[in-house]
Amino acid sequence: MNLNGKVIFLIPGFASDEGDQNCLPYLQDLMLLLKDKLGSDRMEIIAFQYPFQRSTYNWHGIQVHAMGGKNRKGISKLLTWIRVWTVLRNIQAKSTIGILHAFWLSETALIAQIFGFFHKVHSMVTIMGQDPLKSNKYLRLLKLRKFTLIGVSNFVSEELEKSSGHPADDVIPHVLKTENFANLPESEPSYDILGVGNLYPLKNYNLFIEIVEILVRDFPELKCGIAGSGAQHDDLLKLISAKKLDKNIELLGETQRSKVLAIMKNSTVFLHTSQYESQGFAMSEALYLGMKVVSTPVSDTESNDSIQCGKTPQELADCVRIALGNKTRECVVFYPAEKAVGKYLSHYMTFSK
Incomplete structure (x- = not known):
């Protein structure tokens, strides 16, 4: 795919190795599906909190930067953010960042917003869980109009609109790598x-x-x-x-x-x-x-x-x-993987030209 620059994924935590099946399996499936289309050289992952040890490692050919934040607060959280910023600057110095893709309306989106502003890189965020609710303190800090907002369900989009006045720009559910x-x-x-x-x-x-x-x-x-x-x-x-x-x-x-x-x-x-x-x-x-x-x-x-x-x-x-009492078994696909991946790729292409 002719994408101008890399897609950098900002995630609170990610699999510590290829055998770590239980850490956010829906994101693992998505990364593998996107890799099939983008190629591993067009993707890098920055994990803020987990794995708990700082390291850079290869996961199915994709480079992962673990910041080792360990969910610490205060000055330790600020240090984690500085490390993320440093990694982003190093990536930008070596190759163009085409788009920043954060998951959760949290610290990941906040860093994407600030770095994107200073380096003229568009940011998108996938809204994942309870982050669209009013109780999310980051909502007050995020300029939602500047993001491409993706909800994993219509429900999430509706909840975001209730709390902020901004519905999601698109709905792309989690999908399975079959x-x-x-x-x-x-x-x-x-x-x-x-x-x-x-x-x-x-x-x-x-x-x-x-x-x-x-x-x-x-x-x-x-x-x-x-x-x-x-x-x-x-x-x-x-x-x-x-x-x-x-x-x-x-x-x-x-x-x-x-x-x-x-x-x-x-x-x-x-x-x-x-x-x-x-x-x-x-x-x-x-x-x-x-x-x-x-x-x-x-x-x-x-x-x-x-x-x-x-x-x-x-x-x-x-x-x-x-x-x-119903003994029949039928394989039901909740949402086609190729459709979800196609939507994400379309957004990447729109803003990484």
Whole structure:
């Protein structure tokens, strides 16, 4: 592709090596898909906080600069920003920067805004999670009109417009690199109901447990699993025990993405109980692997015909009950990867001429 200069990606954290599957897998997939079109020599990644050790390394042919910020605050955060600035200046000195692409309306976007202003480089930002909400302190510092704003869902764009008056310029959902789904092992366990995500309050696994409690009245042998780790692990174990669901719900802990995908391939219903979601990448994975997806009404789920939604524990339990009775499996592509990549490339070409 005839792109004038490099695309520099500014990201809070990135995979520490090619085996680090669980660090922002949706960004790993996107980087690999973009590399197929741009070439690795046209891309560099700057990771602000993670990996925690400062280094420059090669990830699938793409150069990654880890600033080792370790999520520190105060003067340490400022030092991280200075290191990022230094790396950007060094890249600019060696080769032209065509566009700065930040992820999250956060420090990544702020540095892109300032560096872009002084060096006449256009910046775009992909809005990823809770960053469009009014509670995001960076919104007051960012001149949103100067960016190309990309939302990962219509919901994110609408939330940004509510908080700032600026909707996203385009909506490009997270997409899958489907090669990751080839040759998944058959030996992984299967579950009637599976949940995937970090164990913290926003993911609302208390609701997951309540739904299972309703269902075991009719399905006493129900087998459920939750893949993920987090601060609520012990509390959830206690709740499972208090409701006498020890034989029905298994907490799988931190699980490699490839293993999670293999479990999805063998399991029936993906139950998503989150209180907030920008898009829900794991739901896309589950749909692609033929699972039935039941979710709380977050992001754009209510407008997706492949996802069944419920607002109350009973409504969600009823949706799961119906899904358990449907034995067909269909591969559903949430959003075509080639369409998403094409949109990003179009934006890059527009502003890197």
